[in-house]
Structure formats: C-alpha cells, structure tokens
Amino acid sequence: MADDPSLKARCWGCGGALDRQDRYCRGCGRGQGEYVAWYYQPWGIAVCTLLGLGPFGLLLVWRSPRLSRTAQWAWTAAILLVTGWVLLAAYRLWVSIMSQVSEILKLGLPT
Numbered sequence: 001m002a003d004d005p006s007l008k009a010r011c012w013g014c015g016g017a018l019d020r021q022d023r024y025c026r027g028c029g030r031g032q033g034e035y036v037a038w039y040y041q042p043w044g045i046a047v048c049t050l051l052g053l054g055p056f057g058l059l060l061v062w063r064s065p066r067l068s069r070t071a072q073w074a075w076t077a078a079i080l081l082v083t084g085w086v087l088l089a090a091y092r093l094w095v096s097i098m099s100q101v102s103e104i105l106k107l108g109l110p111t
C-alpha cells in the first residue's frame with residue numbers, strides 16, 4: 001500500500017481521500033463510482049428533468065460525477081432546447097386562449 005496521497009482515490013464531492021475499494025466517502029457519505037446516488041446517474045437525471053425539474057435538472061447535470069464535460073454540455077443543450085420548446089408552446093396556447101376570450105367578449109354575453 002502506498003502512502004503517497006496522489007495514488008489514492010479522491011471523493012468527487014468533498015475531495016477527501018478514499019481507499020480504492022470504498023463505495024461511500026468516509027467524510028461526506030457520498031457514493032462513489034457505481035454507488036453514486038441515483039439522481040446523479042444519467043437515467044436518474046433524465047427522469048427528474050422530464051417528470052418535474054425541467055430546467056432545474058441542469059443542477060443535477062452539472063453536479064453529477066457520472067457525466068463527462070462533453071456530456072454535460074450535450075445534456076445542457078438538450079434541456080434548454082426542450083425548455084424553450086415548452087415555453088413557446090405555452091405562449092402559443094396563451095395567445096390562442098386570449099384571442100378566443102376577446103372573440104367571446106366582442107359577441108357580448110347573453111342577457
């Protein structure tokens with residue numbers, strides 16, 4: 001066993017030294033490697049983002065130790081595109097409702 005700290009694994013969360021076989025950090029308790037929390041796994045990020053987090057899923061993307069820098073940018077682009085599309089669809093729905101409301105008001109309410 002080497003004592004040189006550079007040869008030891010480090011926690012992705014707190015930077016504390018780990019033994020290679022450690023599944024969880026002794027300092028902060030975060031899972032390592034395959035034991036990273038499910039919401040930092042790519043499929044977990046997808047589920048959270050699609051089922052409610054929306055653009056806030058970006059927090060998970062940028063905190064996750066399971067995605068490479070390139071993958072983080074790709075996920076960011078995809079999440080922003082979908083968010084923009086949803087906002088545009090909501091805006092169009094709003095405009096169409098408002099035009100129907102003004103149509104009804106022009107016809108007058110039955111007395």
Ligand SMILES: [Zn+2]
Binds near residue numbers: 012015
């Ligand atoms: Zn840690």
